[in-house]
Amino acid sequence: MRLMSRTPLQRARRAAESVTDPELPMLTLLDLGVLRDVDVVGDSHVVVDITPTYSGCPAMAAMRDDLVRELRGAGFDRVDVRVCLDPAWTTDWITPEGRAALAAAGISPPGPAPSSDGPIPLTLLPTARQVRCPQCESPATELVSEFGSTACKAQYRCTSCLEPFDHVKEI
Amino acid sequence: MHTTPEDEHDSAYSGLLVNDAHWAFGAAPVPDGHGEDPLAGVDTTIPDGVDAATLATYALMLGDDALVMSHRLSEWTSNAPDLEDDIALSNISLDLLGQARLLLARAAKADASVVPVLPEGSPVPPEDALAFFREAQDFRNVRLAELVNGDFAEATVRVLLFSTWRLAIFERLRASRDHVLAAVAAKGVKELAYHRDYSARWFVTLAQGTDESRRRLLAALDLLWPLWPELFDTHAFEAAAAAAGVGVDPTSVREAAEGVLEQVLAAADVPRPEAPRRVGVLGRTGRDGMHGEPLGRMLAEMQSVARAHPLGQW
Numbered sequence: 001m002r003l004m005s006r007t008p009l010q011r012a013r014r015a016a017e018s019v020t021d022p023e024l025p026m027l028t029l030l031d032l033g034v035l036r037d038v039d040v041v042g043d044s045h046v047v048v049d050i051t052p053t054y055s056g057c058p059a060m061a062a063m064r065d066d067l068v069r070e071l072r073g074a075g076f077d078r079v080d081v082r083v084c085l086d087p088a089w090t091t092d093w094i095t096p097e098g099r100a101a102l103a104a105a106g107i108s109p110p111g112p113a114p115s116s117d118g119p120i121p122l123t124l125l126p127t128a129r130q131v132r133c134p135q136c137e138s139p140a141t142e143l144v145s146e147f148g149s150t151a152c153k154a155q156y157r158c159t160s161c162l163e164p165f166d167h168v169k170e171i
Numbered sequence: 172m173h174t175t176p177e178d179e180h181d182s183a184y185s186g187l188l189v190n191d192a193h194w195a196f197g198a199a200p201v202p203d204g205h206g207e208d209p210l211a212g213v214d215t216t217i218p219d220g221v222d223a224a225t226l227a228t229y230a231l232m233l234g235d236d237a238l239v240m241s242h243r244l245s246e247w248t249s250n251a252p253d254l255e256d257d258i259a260l261s262n263i264s265l266d267l268l269g270q271a272r273l274l275l276a277r278a279a280k281a282d283a284s285v286v287p288v289l290p291e292g293s294p295v296p297p298e299d300a301l302a303f304f305r306e307a308q309d310f311r312n313v314r315l316a317e318l319v320n321g322d323f324a325e326a327t328v329r330v331l332l333f334s335t336w337r338l339a340i341f342e343r344l345r346a347s348r349d350h351v352l353a354a355v356a357a358k359g360v361k362e363l364a365y366h367r368d369y370s371a372r373w374f375v376t377l378a379q380g381t382d383e384s385r386r387r388l389l390a391a392l393d394l395l396w397p398l399w400p401e402l403f404d405t406h407a408f409e410a411a412a413a414a415a416g417v418g419v420d421p422t423s424v425r426e427a428a429e430g431v432l433e434q435v436l437a438a439a440d441v442p443r444p445e446a447p448r449r450v451g452v453l454g455r456t457g458r459d460g461m462h463g464e465p466l467g468r469m470l471a472e473m474q475s476v477a478r479a480h481p482l483g484q485w
Contacts, residue, residue: 049212055358056269082212085273085354088361116357119342120364122431124371124438145255146369147262155255171361 012046013038015074022062023150026105029063033093036084045078046071051089054151088116091152091170106134108156108167116171131167133158194294195483196303196476209272209298210351215280218348221415226349227282228311229412231301232458233340233352234274235312238302239466240333241267242473243320252323259369263330266362270355275301277351289481303477307460307467314449314457315398317466324377324387328395330370335431336402338363339424348416371435378439389441397449403428406458 006014016038017030029035029050037049048067052060064081071079091110094102099109108131131141138160146169148155153166217223244264251257279286279297286297287304295303315333320326341363344356377388403425405413412418436443455461477483 052269052358054266054269055273055355055362056265056267058265080212083210085213086350086357088354088358116361116364119427120338120360122371122434123368124375124435126372145259146365147255147259149258151262151265169365171365 008040008044008046009038011074012040012071012076015070015076016046016048016067019063019066019070022059022066024102024105024107026101027094027098029067031095031098031101033089033091033095033098034063040076044076045080046076047080047082049082049084051084053089057151089171091168094168102168103134106165107153108132108134108165110168110170113170127169129167129170131156133161133163134165135163136161193484194296194299195480195485196299208296209276210280213354214350215277216350217281218415218417221348221417222411223282224284225408225411225415226417227278227285228408229418230274230278230281230352231285232311232406232408234271234278234301235310236316236333236337237267237274238271239310239312239469240316240329241265241271242469243316243318244326244330246320247326256323260326260330263334263366263369266359266366270359270362271302272298273351273355277349277355280351293481294484295477295481299477303474304481307462307470309460310457310462310466310470311460312457312462312466313398313402314463315395315402317457317462317469318395318398319465321391321394322387323373324384325391325394327370327373327377328388328391330366331374331435332395332399332402332432334363334366334370335435336421336424336428338367339428339431340419340421342427343419343424347418352417367431371438374435374441375439378441388439392441392444393446396444396446400448401451401456404456404458409458 016035017028019029019035021027021029021032021034024032032053034050034053035048036051037047039047041047048071050060050063050067060083067081068079090113092113094110102109111129126143127146130139132139133141136158138158140159141156142159144155144157144164146154148166152168152171154169155164156167157164217226241264244260244267247260247264248257251260275298279301283297286300289295289300289304315329318329338360341356341359345353345360347353347356374388377384379385403421405420405422409418409420413420413423433443451459452461
């Protein structure tokens, strides 16, 4: 497609979809499932919906700033970034491209998210996951901690190659 | 410094030389300077037939629980027994701070009269005004959240009691007629389930560990148990919010929360404590703004810098 033939919506989408996560820079906000919608509502006015991964995610302000800067750079004078709290973000929204990018960067991608309808049963044993080492692909891995370097990750260790690594926890 | 336009274009620092002054102690601004609203774009219309003051006070109660608990947990940063648990407690603190920010913002949007009045031209956003410029007696948190930190067993028991109760509330709050509260709850249940399960596992581990770890765990449980019943008291605002379909009556989740706690106690082989509840002062407890002295000290530390510079920008 020639540059000139793109519609404003296509330009806006392309710009918004190029923005990466400030803490997982190998992932775009689209790949992460944080970018929920992009809409052009008037001459050079674009509205973007994003959803936080966690309630206290400190990266939200940076994401907002990055979206505004990219879209202004793409010729949109007015950029409104709206917060979409419902439905709540789930790791199931991370795209196949996003999962591949995480693994390539040494971060184990999440498995399917558990259902969060109804009462959530207590689990006293560590969450059972089939986690492969992103370095050597060994399935022999052990949980170090359910909480990791950011709100969205748990810490694992590979018992084959002994490397520690992050795992994006399923929510 | 004088530069030609070409130099400005080439300078890596040129982007920093813009007037983006903002409130010095809160969230970063958006570039066009109208402040970062955590509820930007969220439908904050008050549902039909709901009293604004009721909704605002109810949101403040849930927000203050999270804010005070978050601050106490943040005091663990760099003090936990090991790095993993330091990170875990910090993560739990961060989740609760996020919930607090949304809930205090919701309270301010529902009824602006709950927000402390600051000098003209103050850059402080409403949720920060609520956090940093209210006195202890204006906080509506349950007293369990505000106690001075003890040892790691005490943190374990406190997080277990708090998150078991709050998760039971949030599971029902997902059906709130208020879109914001429902959305905060839908997100919060996922976070709180992690907090609860983390603390429940440590509860069992400490109870089944060494004599010393079990002794400390039982002492912590005895210390905190008298404040457990307060979590299920129904304050007039909670009753009104529940009747209006926006809130949850804490009494209605007691059975569910007790059921979860029984599972943990059974797995840990710990008998249910029998200590009587801690009574309020003339019947007033945390929800009424009646707090212990430790909350005043905690707020003094948390609020002092912001209060010294209500117009602070950087």
